[in-house]
Amino acid sequence: MxxxxxxxxxxxxxxxxxxxxxxxxxxxxxxxxxxxxxxxxxxxxxxxxxxxxxxxxxxxxxxxxxxxxxxxxxxxxxxxxxxxxxxxxxxxxxxxxxxxxxxxxxxxxxxxxxxxxxxxxxxxxxxxxxxxxxxxxxxxxxxxxxxxxxxxxxxxxxxxxxxxxxxxxxxxxxxxxxxxxxxxxxxxxxxxxxxxxxxxxxxxxxxxxxxxxxxxxxxxxxxxxxxxxxxxxxxxxxxxxxxxxxxxxxxxxxxxxxxxxxxxxxxxxxxxxxxxxxxxxxxxxVRGVAAAFIRQRRFKARVHHRQGLLAIARQEPIRETFTLRLLQRENLIRADGVPTEAGRAAAAKVSRDERRWDIARRIHQDAGLTGRYDGLTPIEDVFTADEIQEFDRRIGPPVAVEG
Amino acid sequence: MTGTAGTKDVVAARIGSGHRGASSGEAALSVRGLTVSYAEKPAVFSVDAAFAAGAMTAIIGPNGAGKSTLLKACLGIVPRLSGEVELFGQPLEKARHRIAYVPQRASVDWDFPATVLDLVKMGLFRSVGLFGRLRGEPEARARACLERVGMAGFADRQIGQLSGGQQQRVFLARALAQGADLYLLDEPFAGVDAATERAIVDVLRTLKSEGKTVIAVHHDLATVTEYFDRVFMINVSPVAEGPVAEAFTAETLMAAYGGRLAATHVDELALAGTRV
CATH class of the missing domain: 1.10.3470.10 (ABC transporter involved in vitamin B12 uptake, BtuC)
Known part of the structure; x- marks a missing residue:
């Protein structure tokens, strides 16, 4: 050399x-x-x-x-x-x-x-x-x-x-x-x-x-x-x-x-x-293949996380193993698939957000805002606290998720 | 089609009255004998037109009628086979600094290494020159233009990450940065969300209230009467021209669109003649 x-x-x-x-x-x-x-x-x-x-x-x-x-x-x-x-x-x-x-x-x-x-x-x-x-x-x-x-x-x-x-x-x-x-x-x-x-x-x-x-x-x-x-x-x-x-x-x-x-x-x-x-x-x-791969993985995890919580809220069984492992790792469900206390709380929040979005998309005039619904975007990122309060008023009081 | 001849007479009369003098003051853009041809098929044939200064004019016509081509030929983007173009009574080359152009947003590759602010600054290149400063005052001007289209929060965003409506707003901001007297827009409302459409209309109205001239290729007949005060109707050659109340009628639409526009649709439009 x-x-x-x-x-x-x-x-x-x-x-x-x-x-x-x-x-x-x-x-x-x-x-x-x-x-x-x-x-x-x-x-x-x-x-x-x-x-x-x-x-x-x-x-x-x-x-x-x-x-x-x-x-x-x-x-x-x-x-x-x-x-x-x-x-x-x-x-x-x-x-x-x-x-x-x-x-x-x-x-x-x-x-x-x-x-x-x-x-x-x-x-x-x-x-x-x-x-x-x-x-x-x-x-x-x-x-x-x-x-x-x-x-x-x-x-x-x-x-x-x-x-x-x-x-x-x-x-x-x-x-x-x-x-x-x-x-x-x-x-x-x-x-x-x-x-x-x-x-x-x-x-x-x-x-x-x-x-x-x-x-x-x-x-x-x-x-x-x-x-x-x-x-x-x-x-x-x-x-x-x-x-x-x-x-x-x-x-x-x-x-x-x-x-x-x-x-x-x-x-x-x-x-x-x-x-x-x-x-x-x-x-x-950002533009590299490795970065794109990691980004894609994180995105997939977010989707499965949210879908899993929605399934808990609707009291449907979770079948996908990726989702199950993800939620178990975060202590949102137990090894046998039963949601934990934290899991039920998170599911209630996600389910409420979905209902808020439902109302928002029905009553809100601004398509530029309601168009940002994609199942993942937190509603707090799009609407003001006042507006969310108005959605909540139409939904009624919070409902707990049964284990 | 028994009424064809009659319709043509009406239309011809309208073009005659619309050309020069129908509006108060000078023409912002005037075209005489303009023909543009791709290969040996004229896309625009023998167009005479005078677009009134200080007005908002929609260029309308069916697909393939030469709307965008007319705009591009006026700007020298596509070569003219014949004809002359004047801006504010001057030849095109002497008055270029007075025009701003908003192309169709699909005409560029949005995966270009530029931020939103970079793109708006492109509208300043001409005035600052090859070596002039782009920081400081010019940058503040670019940011102010973004503010006007409601995109101030996106200045550092990469342009590839914008939605269609946001792309259109940024294009408009770049045109605003040019500080022109005449704004030429190619389908500014195509494929944008309702919020963007309102934002763009607001900006265009403000421009008009500042005494600027706006000419836009427009495809949505339902909004012509609401957004514009004059129309220029074309189907290869001019069909009608004038204030919306006179030139945007069932007759002229039939003349321009023919069978492509079913009579039922015409009834649903907010036509000038049927409004109070």
Whole structure:
């Protein structure tokens, strides 16, 4: 484990430290930017853009070699990838606007065609004399081997740009994601805001090509916000939580992949993010699966508790074992099923509440209040003491429950 | 249908008199030659309308008559094939800050990460700008709007936990936060409880008493006379327009709804002509 710890604490050499910091910045930017893609339900669209970068990378290589330059110049490759990704996005929009195809069909078609063309071009490059050591296939799944200081600077600058765009436009983007019609009515140009959203995602995709790779970059855009959604009910906080999840995943994933030879960087980073997602899914308060399970259990117990007491009040036998165990545990009935003193008192109270609700629903005018009857809501939570007194006056004096 | 021709004449006359000048003062919203089409089937065809300022107008008509589409086209939400829209005598883009829109509540995903207060603050985004403060005075304004719709106690509640009626009230509060002169509502009473319906009507009446204009797509013919003072009746193209007393009659209803409205139902409605 020492190589891993060294890598995590930036002790594994200059290059590994550079890679970890670069991947952390990339993760932060992509998590924050991806928040609005997720809320606007545009995750797949950015996947199409990511796959459409491949022909751009390959074409840029070919053009640079043809012009007598170094085909592996990163700035040139990224520029090429951005151009074809943008063409891919425009194509999807055009298909949706001008044909009867739905967006998912358009995304599938564009993604497949662009990626296919890219793979064909890669094969062509393999046959070129200068193409054998091009290493372009690293753009598929990402690699941090031989990452340079200037590569990290490109990531930092691009990440800062995407973050700034997301932060500056967080209000219109929130509005468009929640209610595009209202945004239009209020005077926002929805198409322009969508364009800025996709532009930020495109920047993250392009700078993430080298580290994470184009196949998995969409995961780094979407998994962090999905995980963040479990922890908050506020868009503002969600942006920063998603950024933090992405940043930690990027940093830790890059460190792990640097600590062992031949571990691909992109998949490790994405698996880190997926780990955070699974933990959030299971253990987040309120929205997590465990919390929902506990809530459901408590609710079920309340229902059985109340039904059991009503059965006692009506002097009906209780048949369900869950109900029997519940009431026994609370000493409301004895082991043989006979109600205790406390059980009879509680049953009398529940039965009275039911009769109060009966009266309330018959005589009270406000449907908003009487509509809150569900068998569980205590009547004191809905009506004032005066109103309940009035219901009691119509019911008559309390009646004891016989054992 | 022997009376068809006669009915049409009456209706045509009514549109003629309702358009411009029937009400006192300027039109809050006026539309000329508006056509909206989905694919190659017009949903709204060649509509001329002038909605009186300071009035509460119901847009009514059968299902698929283009009521919501008319509203959305006026706001630029769906593209217009032809026609012009003016707000208070100005082109739409120059007067957007004077309108507030309440969409159908089913049109959004309520499992969105926002509290009730967050949602109402969305109505302030335009006036505070990209970087303006939302705490302090603007937040107090948002809370006051919640108070007006009787939802002050729900400010910190997650919007996904609201009932249908509560969702509708919060949407109205967001529109109030926009501080507009013209309120456009799309089926504000659809699927809400009686208490919410009363609360919304009260708020709309208060708006009217403050001199604001209210236009609502409305589906419940039984409450038209009680809630509104003008109607705009549409079935793809306009059928009748004017004060409730003149335009909301058995004839115009038959013209708009045709066979879909059995004569017996018409008798049960609180029609303008039969009231004192």
């Amino acid at each position: 020492t190589p891993l710890l060294d890598a995590l604490f930036l002790q594994a050499g200059h290059n590994a430290a550079l890679v970890a910091i670069g991947a952390g910045l990339l993760g932060y930017a992509s998590g924050a930017t991806g928040t609005f893609l997720f809320l606007r339900k545009r995750a797949l669209l950015s996947d199409a853009a990511a796959h459409a970068t491949l022909p751009g990378v390959a074409l840029a290589f070919i053009v640079m070699v043809a012009l007598g330059g170094d085909g592996r110049n990163l700035a040139g490759l990224l520029l090429g990838s951005a151009i074809t990704a943008a063409i891919g996005l425009v194509t999807v929009q055009w298909i949706v606007a001008h044909t009867r195809l739905t967006e998912d069909a358009a995304i599938g078609a564009v993604l497949g065609v662009f990626f296919g063309v890219g793979v064909v071009l890669l094969t062509v490059i393999q046959t070129m004399s200068s193409g054998r050591q091009a290493g372009l296939e690293d753009f598929l799944l990402g690699s941090t081997a031989g990452m340079l200081r200037q590569d990290a600077l490109v990531i930092a600058a691009g990440g800062a740009l995407a973050l700034a765009l997301t932060w500056a436009l967080r209000r219109p983007m929130t509005l468009v994601s929640f209610d595009a019609d209202f945004a239009t009515a209020a005077g926002y140009r929805v198409s322009r805001i969508d364009l800025m959203m996709m532009l930020a995602a495109l920047v993250v995709t392009v700078i993430g090509l080298k580290v994470v790779g184009l196949v998995l970059i969409v995961a780094l855009l979407i998994i962090p916000p999905v995980a963040a959604r479990f922890w908050t009910e506020s868009v503002g906080r969600m942006i920063w939580i998603a950024g933090a999840i992405g940043g930690i995943s990027g940093y830790a994933g890059a460190a792990v992949s640097a600590s062992a030879p031949n571990l691909p960087t992109g998949p490790i980073i994405v698996l880190m993010a997926a780990g955070v997602f699974v933990a959030s899914l299971l253990f987040a308060p």
